[in-house]
Amino acid sequence: GKTIGKIKLRLGKGTMELQDIELWNHETKKQYLLVFATKEEVIAEKVGFLDMSFENQRCTVNGKKMELQVINLSRQIKCLPDELLQREIVKKLRSWKKRNFNAIYVEEKMRSEFLQEVCCEQGFYYVIAQKEFQMVKKESILSEEGIFDPMPSVYFPIEIQILDPKKGLLGIKSKWNFGNIKEDYYIRICVYQEEQRIGHNIKYILDFEPETMETINVSWISELDGKIEIHVELYQSVGNELIPKDYLYGKKVLTIQK
Structure with a gap:
C-alpha cells in the first residue's frame, strides 16, 4: 500500500505530520497500518483516526453531528472479556450491526484494548462513561439533539x-x-x-x-x-x-x- 508518513525516532520519541488521511467512521471503518521497526524486531498494528466529542449529550464525529444507536455493554456483560467471551462479543457485535447499532458504551472499569480494537474493526464507536455522557439503559438512540429515545426491537433502516x-x-x-x-x-x-x-x-x-x-x-x-x-x-x-x-x-x- 501507499506510505503516508515516515519518521525516525530518537530516544523513543518523535512527531509526524500526516496529510490527506481518511478519518475513521462507523461506515467506512478506514484503518491504517502503523509499523515500528528496529534491527531486532518489527511491530505492526492497525490504527484509525477519529475526532469524537460530547457536549450536552450531543455527539460530534469528525466535525459533524452524529445520531448514535447505542448498546450499553456494561449492562450486557458483568466482567472484562476473557478469550471465550471475546469470541461471543464479536458475534454479538455483528448481530447488533444488522440492527443498525453503531456505538458501544462501557463503564470506566471495563475499558479494554480488545473492545476498542474489535469496535474499530466492526464499525462501532467506543464510548467510555464520562461526565458529558452517561447512559443507564441497555440500549437506546441518542439523537443529534442530545435526546435519548427507545431503541425499537427491530430498527427499520x-x-x-x-x-x-x-x-x-x-x-x-x-x-x-x-x-x-x-x-x-x-x-x-x-x-x-x-x-x-x-x-x-x-x-x-x-x-x-x-x-x-x-x-x-x-x-x-x-x-x-x-x-x-x-x-x-x-x-x-x-x-x-x-x-x-x-x-x-x-x-x-x-x-x-x-
Whole structure:
C-alpha cells in the first residue's frame, strides 16, 4: 500500500505530520497500518483516526453531528472479556450491526484494548462513561439533539416519503450502507384500498448509498381516488440459489387521501 508518513525516532520519541488521511467512521471503518521497526524486531498494528466529542449529550464525529444507536455493554456483560467471551462479543457485535447499532458504551472499569480494537474493526464507536455522557439503559438512540429515545426491537433502516401522491411517487432513503452487508435486502410495495389489495410485488434491491434519496413510481396509484394505503415491506434474503429464504424485517404503512 501507499506510505503516508515516515519518521525516525530518537530516544523513543518523535512527531509526524500526516496529510490527506481518511478519518475513521462507523461506515467506512478506514484503518491504517502503523509499523515500528528496529534491527531486532518489527511491530505492526492497525490504527484509525477519529475526532469524537460530547457536549450536552450531543455527539460530534469528525466535525459533524452524529445520531448514535447505542448498546450499553456494561449492562450486557458483568466482567472484562476473557478469550471465550471475546469470541461471543464479536458475534454479538455483528448481530447488533444488522440492527443498525453503531456505538458501544462501557463503564470506566471495563475499558479494554480488545473492545476498542474489535469496535474499530466492526464499525462501532467506543464510548467510555464520562461526565458529558452517561447512559443507564441497555440500549437506546441518542439523537443529534442530545435526546435519548427507545431503541425499537427491530430498527427499520430506511425512511419513506410520499413525494407526489397524484403520480404515486415515493422517496426511499437508506440509513444503512447495504453495500457493506453480505445479505440481500429488498422492499416490496403493496397498495390497498378498502382492505382490498390493488397491486403488489414491486421489488427494489437496496444497493444505494446511505442518506441518498431514491425514487420509486407506483404507477397505478394515479388511477385511484379516495383513501389509499401503501404497505412498504423490507425483506432480508438469505440462503443460496437452490434454497432461497426471505424474512420480513419490518413494515411501514403510508396513507394517501385523494
